[in-house]
Amino acid sequence: MDTKWKNFKYSPGAKISAFVMVWLCVMVAAGSAVFLGINHHTINSDSYYDTYQFKNQFGSLVRDAVALNVELVSEEEIRFSGDTEEEINNNIHRYYAIKGRLADTVNFAYYIENTRTGETFTNITSGDAPALIQKQPAAVYYDRWKTDYGYPFAADIAQMLADTPYEVHAAVIEPLKPGDFFYDGSISYSKTKELANHARVALISAIFIALLAFIYQVCVTGRREQGGEITLSFVDRIFADVHTILVLVAAVISLAIANSFSFSFPNEIELIVLVIIFGVDVLIGLTYILSMTRQIKSGRMTRNTLVYRLFDMCFKGKAFKPWTLLLLLGYGAVNGILFTLANETREALFIFIVLIIPFNIAVLYFTAKALTSLSEIMQAVKEISAGNLDYALDKSQVSVAFAGLAEDIQSIQGGLKKAVAEAIKGERMKTDLITNVSHDLKTPLTSVINYIDLLKKEELNNEKAREYLSVLDEKSARLKQLIEDLIEASKASSGNLAVCVEKVDLHELVMQACGEYEEKIKKAGLELHVNAGEEKTSVSADGKHMWRIVENLLSNVVKYSLPHSRVYINIAKSEPYGLLVVKNISANPLDISPEQLTERFVRGDASRTTEGSGLGLSIAQSLTRIQGGRFKIDIDGDLFKVTVEMPL
């Protein structure tokens, strides 16, 4: 039961009904209040006879009765009164109008008596007229001394009765008979009275219900469950201050529209428009209040304002520093003041030359300087990203606005430098370690090689012993080669190798290398084709390192080429590089990536049965790199292609 209630309490249905209820009740309350306000006189009166409406009519009729019987009397009387023609006509007209008006009423009764002559005038046909009149609740009596000022036109009546012997009795006779406005008035009076009671009840209950529903709304709005997170609706995304201004604008527009209507006698269309406008305003107001409530509840009220956002952007943003903005404002203000000054005073030219131009030139200069420092910083970043870690960013050239940025970049640069230096140091240490270990390996290996050699010279009449010995001989030689390659590879890859750059003719180099390898190539059954252009291709490189590269490539070719295949060596120019391309057909399938091939100790044949240390390509690549060249391997099926590019 309890949870059901809670679920219901936070359900959207309940919230929407509460919202509609608040709206409806406000509309009802407003309607009732307006009704009560308009009719407050009627409602506050004790009876129909107390209302202005009645008093006006009644007073006017009393005046009419007095005027007819005391002042005008009859048509003859008027005609022979000796007045001007115009007045006579006027009075005759009045006489008949009054007669008509008195004939129209069925409830009004009067009794006028001339105390001197005893002559009486009345519209009551039967019974004791004065007694009947005096019995009525709304009865009046006038004579030359007595006037009832509680009714309008009393002054007129008093004037007409002055110095006359007339006594006037008047009243409406109860019960009222239908047929004149007294009857209609009393009916509508009692209706209004009755409605007013309902309206009061409606007003009070509507206010009560609206308050309750509103409080409920304020409590549950934004929450999906008891103590839950505040969820904001799309309305809340409007900045709070903007929302407030919009609501105010709506209110002002509504008031302006309402003001254009005449309030005293509203017609139906205007009334409907007013109701609609009011209804919409209530809707807007309610939405606004609930939205504000949600935002206050969620604590996002201040943050969700345009002012806050603007402030935030300008003062907390990364792009601008607050005082930069202030400078901009200051610049505008100073210029404004100066131009105004120039405009107002006679020395416009003077101010222009002495103040405005120098000021703007100075501002331009500093701005340009700031921008220059930005480009300075950009240049530095470009250099650093290109690998020039020693690029010095001149901080004295950087304007204050970008000093922080420059500093950050310098610290990044410093960090990078340190990292690179550490990496180099690490690589050096590795190289040193490899070199030292290798040296320590070499001494015992010397003995091994020497004693194997000595053993070979001994008389061995055991066939197997000789076979074993040859294995030892071969493997010790291999070990020696491995150690030497290892040292070279570690030195080349760490850049711990002197490079003596000269002009090296690639064709000459290849011819020399081929001369060295001629026998081995023949032995491997390979056919070598060297293609070089007519033009010499001289690259800037260290001849010894270049020979090592070509030697390693040729030794690879001899070791791994398919017997009786052709090997192509092309030499070409491709600015700004000289190209050396070696192509051969592999004897074994190359299911290995080019990248892996240049890793140390990786060989094309996974089983490592063939000779070689697996360092050849790695050394060739490292040597190419330390000379500023590029080393690339392409594998296309069994076609193995190495491209060495050296700077011309």
Added chain:
Amino acid sequence: MGKLTVLVCDDDSAIVDALEIYLKQENYEVVKAYTGVQALKALSEREIHLVLLDIMMPELDGLATTIKIREEMNIPIIILSAKSEDTDKITGLNFGADDYVTKPFNPLELMARVKSQTRRYTSLGSLASKNGILKTGSLELDPEARELRVDGEPVKLTATEYGIVLFLMQNMGRVFSIDQIYEHVWNEPSYTAENTVPVHIRRIREKIEINPREPKYLKVVWGVGYKMEKL
């Protein structure tokens, strides 16, 4: 002349023993030492004709020992070292050593180098320099006899090889490209030179050098050409 004496100095006795065997096979007397101090002592006690010296030794290392020896004597010194870098070699040679052999060495090559160094003693005086003989180090070319000698031993060369050696020795220290050598030796333009010159040069090196991969006389200037080193 009697047997020549070689001082072998290395802290690794196995290497010293192996070298003793090799040297004795080549008919040398051997004196063994295991530290620089022992080596200096041996030198002061007997007549030594050549020293084989390890660098990394306790007490006094090879380089310091070399300096000490050079203060008093002019005998050939061959350094044996596990250090194979060029800078190490240059340091060793600058300190007064005559040759530098890296470990692990090929025994035959080492013996060849020992022989080459000791030949100065044996052939001293007999090498009265005749007119017209071209000489670098212990490489001699006699154009009259059309004979090339290494350490006094004649080397057999083909006519082309002889032509190349003659041309290079006549222009000692100068570098010639393949084309230049071809044009001078073959006396014709080098359209068809291909790799004949490099092949010939490799063969010459194999005949005259102790270690053809690291030639002493006929050097390869990679990517430029070849030259005969002026020693």
